Amino acid sequence: MTTQTPSTQDVQKSPHVTADDYARLYAASVNDPDTFWAEHGQRIDWIKPFTKVKNTSFTPGNIDIRWFEDGALNVSANCIDRHLAERGNQTAIIWEPDDPTKEDAQHITYADLHRSVSKMANVLKDLGVARGDRVIIYLPMIPEAAYAMLACTRIGAIHSIVFAGFSPDALGARINGCDAKVVITADYAPRGGRETPLKSNTDTALLHCKEGLKCLVVKRTGGQTTWTDRDYDCNALMAEASDDCPPQEMNAEDPLFILYTSGSTGQPKGVVHTTGGYLVYAAMTHEIVFDYHEGDVFWCTADVGWVTGHSYIVYGPLANGATTIMFEGVPTFPDAGRFWEVCAKHKVNQFYTAPTAIRALMGAGKEWVEKHDLSDLRVLGSVGEPINPEAWNWYNEVVGKGNCPIVDTFWQTETGGHMLTPLPGATKLKPGAAQQPFFGVHPVVLEPTSGEVVEGNGVEGVLCIADSWPGQMRTVWGDHERFEKTYFGDYKGYYFSGDGCRRDEDGDYWITGRVDDVINVSGHRMGTAEVESALVAHAKVAESAVVGYPHDVKGQGIYAYVTLMNGEEPSDALRKELEVWVRTEIGPIAKPDLIQWAPGLPKTRSGKIMRRILRKIAEDDFGALGDTSTLADPSVVDDLIANRMNRA
Ligand code: 6R9
Numbered sequence: 001m002t003t004q005t006p007s008t009q010d011v012q013k014s015p016h017v018t019a020d021d022y023a024r025l026y027a028a029s030v031n032d033p034d035t036f037w038a039e040h041g042q043r044i045d046w047i048k049p050f051t052k053v054k055n056t057s058f059t060p061g062n063i064d065i066r067w068f069e070d071g072a073l074n075v076s077a078n079c080i081d082r083h084l085a086e087r088g089n090q091t092a093i094i095w096e097p098d099d100p101t102k103e104d105a106q107h108i109t110y111a112d113l114h115r116s117v118s119k120m121a122n123v124l125k126d127l128g129v130a131r132g133d134r135v136i137i138y139l140p141m142i143p144e145a146a147y148a149m150l151a152c153t154r155i156g157a158i159h160s161i162v163f164a165g166f167s168p169d170a171l172g173a174r175i176n177g178c179d180a181k182v183v184i185t186a187d188y189a190p191r192g193g194r195e196t197p198l199k200s201n202t203d204t205a206l207l208h209c210k211e212g213l214k215c216l217v218v219k220r221t222g223g224q225t226t227w228t229d230r231d232y233d234c235n236a237l238m239a240e241a242s243d244d245c246p247p248q249e250m251n252a253e254d255p256l257f258i259l260y261t262s263g264s265t266g267q268p269k270g271v272v273h274t275t276g277g278y279l280v281y282a283a284m285t286h287e288i289v290f291d292y293h294e295g296d297v298f299w300c301t302a303d304v305g306w307v308t309g310h311s312y313i314v315y316g317p318l319a320n321g322a323t324t325i326m327f328e329g330v331p332t333f334p335d336a337g338r339f340w341e342v343c344a345k346h347k348v349n350q351f352y353t354a355p356t357a358i359r360a361l362m363g364a365g366k367e368w369v370e371k372h373d374l375s376d377l378r379v380l381g382s383v384g385e386p387i388n389p390e391a392w393n394w395y396n397e398v399v400g401k402g403n404c405p406i407v408d409t410f411w412q413t414e415t416g417g418h419m420l421t422p423l424p425g426a427t428k429l430k431p432g433a434a435q436q437p438f439f440g441v442h443p444v445v446l447e448p449t450s451g452e453v454v455e456g457n458g459v460e461g462v463l464c465i466a467d468s469w470p471g472q473m474r475t476v477w478g479d480h481e482r483f484e485k486t487y488f489g490d491y492k493g494y495y496f497s498g499d500g501c502r503r504d505e506d507g508d509y510w511i512t513g514r515v516d517d518v519i520n521v522s523g524h525r526m527g528t529a530e531v532e533s534a535l536v537a538h539a540k541v542a543e544s545a546v547v548g549y550p551h552d553v554k555g556q557g558i559y560a561y562v563t564l565m566n567g568e569e570p571s572d573a574l575r576k577e578l579e580v581w582v583r584t585e586i587g588p589i590a591k592p593d594l595i596q597w598a599p600g601l602p603k604t605r606s607g608k609i610m611r612r613i614l615r616k617i618a619e620d621d622f623g624a625l626g627d628t629s630t631l632a633d634p635s636v637v638d639d640l641i642a643n644r645m646n647r648a
Contacts, residue, residue: 014293016287016291017288019426022427025439030467036440037440040439041053041470043283044078044279044280045073045077047073048070048072048073048249050276053068056468058467058494060484060492060493061484063483063484066253067277067468068252072250073249073250073276073279074248074249075150075256075279076151076247078279078319079315080110080150080318081114084110084111084114086321088111091107091108092109092110092324093107093108093143093146093325093326094297094325095107095108095143095325096325096326097190098191099190100338101334105345106143108143113146115243116238117147117154117245118242119245120147121151121152121155122242122244123238123241127181127182127232128181129155129182131248132156132255133157133180133182134158134181135183136159136161136162136178136184137159137160137161138161138183138185138201138202139185139186140164140188141164141326141327142326144184144218145161145304148184150318152257153256154247154248155245155248156248156254158255159257160260160270161259161304161309162260163303164189164191165305165588166586167586168201169205169586171202172208174268174270177260177477177478178478180213181213181214182215182216183213183215183216184215184234185201185216186217186220187199187222187223187224190221192333195221197223197225200226214230217231250275252274252276252277253276253474255272255273256275256278259271259306259307259310259413261307261525262526263527264528265527266529267530268527269476269479270476271413272473272477273416273471276470278416280471282310282319282416282417282471283316285311285418286311286312286320286322286417289381289407289421289438290379291350291378291424291425292317292322292350295323296349297323297346298312298348298349298352299327299342299343299350299351299352300353300381301351302353302354302383304326306413311416313325325348331360336365336368337368337372339351339353339357340368340374343374343377349376349379350377350378350379351380351399352380352382353381353382354382354522355384355387355391355523356384356385356523358387358395359388359553362394363553369398369399374399377399377404378403378424379407379424380395380396380406380407381408382395382406382408382409383408383409383411384523385520385555386432386555387408388432389431389432392408393431405429406422406431407422408435410511412498413473414472414473414487415472416471417471419438419469419497420435420436420437420441420509421435422434422435422436430508434511436508436509442465442466443463443464443465444463444464445459445460445463445501446462446464447461448500448515451492457504457507458503458505459502460502460503461501462500463500463501464495466494468495472495498514498515499514499515517611519548519556521548521555521556522554526589526590528611529546531558531560531582531590531592534582534586534590535562535581535582538581540574541562541564541565541578542564542566544561545561545601546559546560547559547561549618550619554593559592559593560578560595561596561598561601563601570597575595578592578595594645597643598636599639600633601636602614602633602637602640603632604631605630607632610628612626613625613631613637617640617644622641625637
């Protein structure tokens with residue numbers, strides 16, 4: 001069903017793109033990408049202009065993606081220096097602390113940002129960080145996180161941010177995975193009134209990392225930490241450091257950052273984005289999709305530990321000279337009005353959040369929203385998972401008062417920026433649909449088994465992309481073969497998103513969710529394989545299979561089937577122990593919501609776990625189990641159904 005709301009053209013004063021523009025520009029962008037992107041490549045400053053635009057191949061065995069390949073630029077100069085003359089005194093970053101009853105917001109101007117980033121860049125240089133070196137950033141949502149990102153880009157170092165909610169083990173794996181030279185962390189990370197001991201987590205992680213790594217520690221709370229020879233006091237060093245650090249000239253295809261993300265198999269992979277194409281794409285999508293205009297205050301509630309924070313808190317907004325909000329807290333602390341209080345306080349014009357947050361706040365009641373003046377809001381955004389129509393309608397009516405178009409942006413860590421999204425002022429909105437491709441994006445629907453292109457409208461299949469766009473990831477860090485196999489292995493000649501989709505009668509796209517073993521918990525991506533390998537690492541666990549199930553607030557919850565070692569007895573205490581175990585192995589976001597003791601798992605005769613069946617049981621949909629005759633032991637299914645966990 002496709003409920004239509006009125007066109008949003010009336011409510012946008014002067015949108016960057018109208019419906020007519022969209023049709024014309026989109027056609028131009030896919031028919032002649034070289035001309036289109038040559039023009040839009042000019043939205044950033046180049047130290048050395050590019051003469052080549054697109055040089056990309058999706059040919060099996062030769063996946064090679066280059067954009068603007070002979071151009072040279074510096075990202076921090078684009079995000080800071082080039083704005084100084086015109087808007088040095090304009091606020092670049094508004095920082096909102098976790099607890100507004102204890103601390104005030106901070107306003108950081110472009111001139112302040114220039115000073116702090118240059119200082120931090122000099123500190124990194126003094127620690128021996130050079131162009132091409134990797135720096136891990138494991139910080140709370142504080143201004144120093146943005147300084148650290150931009151300081152790396154200033155000197156050509158490659159950053160890799162690890163979300164502060166990840167455990168020491170997960171941090172250690174990422175430090176080793178990219179062979180980092182320095183870790184930037186803080187004493188503690190306050191969030192929702194609680195504190196995560198980041199420094200102590202880092203100390204634990206470093207026990208399993210090579211000698212000689214240095215740790216730069218930012219003071220956030222001033223709480224107690226241990227101190228060793230490899231630790232450096234960031235605040236003290238920055239106070240002393242020079243604020244003059246000329247930006248390093250970088251090639252467009254030099255790596256900008258690595259961001260680890262979950263896939264359907266194995267451990268998380270290091271997604272690599274490069275300098276020129278990524279910045280052009282982040283800046284352009286930020287401007288067009290949110291209909292950003294000069295002077296607007298933009299708020300993306302994500303964490304910089306995720307790609308959304310990279311592209312739409314830091315790089316996109318700052319490249320456009322915007323005022324961007326960095327929020328340290330959570331939607332429900334000190335109370336369920338926090339988002340709206342911050343929107344009103346800073347007169348936010350564009351607000352971008354995840355469906356899971358909307359659902360949680362919807363549950364808290366609309367009185368929390370109505371207390372605050374949201375009249376400056378113009379555009380609302382959604383990201384991370386499909387948004388259900390109830391949440392969409394609430395967002396539209398209660399938050400947007402029916403006046404703010406909702407851009408439901410479908411994209412991925414791998415895509416660098418938005419792929420499918422409505423545009424404010426140009427698109428007739430449909431609640432729950434990601435609708436139409438952004439410029440330069442060529443989506444195709446494939447039949448999942450044959451891989452044939454499904455033409456026409458009113459069709460369903462897997463979502464692939466037929467040609468490259470500038471924000472596309474270039475490789476998996478240290479493993480180009482894995483890149484080829486993961487994204488180009490199943491459907492030759494296409495980038496495979498891992499998502500299913502429907503193209504409706506009007507040609508609009510609807511994302512139907514992952515078709516691989518990736519689950520989406522509160523908008524966070526998780527490989528079921530990662531949770532399984534954490535569980536089986538416990539001495540009492542013989543085997544485990546993890547699937548997602550529908551969860552009212554989180555979108556999907558984590559359902560774990562666990563087979564214990566011979567002689568081990570199931571108990572509530574053991575269940576608790578396993579929950580804590582997974583939290584420490586991966587982090588709180590990976591904690592199973594439900595653990596079912598499974599004497600056996602449904603397997604084919606060749607020993608492959610039939611996840612389809614486990615998913616159905618977890619979804620409480622076991623009337624539709626399908627063919628179980630190929631199972632080695634069909635009777636295990638009855639036991640699993642009889643002992644399924646209550647989802648209420
Ligand atoms: C940006 C981000 C990517 C996966 C993606 C898809 C899901 C993201 C969505 C959406 C439906 C949307 N996803 N946005 N599904 N509608 N608007 O979330 O990146 O963490 O890599 O997750 O999230 O399943 O494949 P990432």
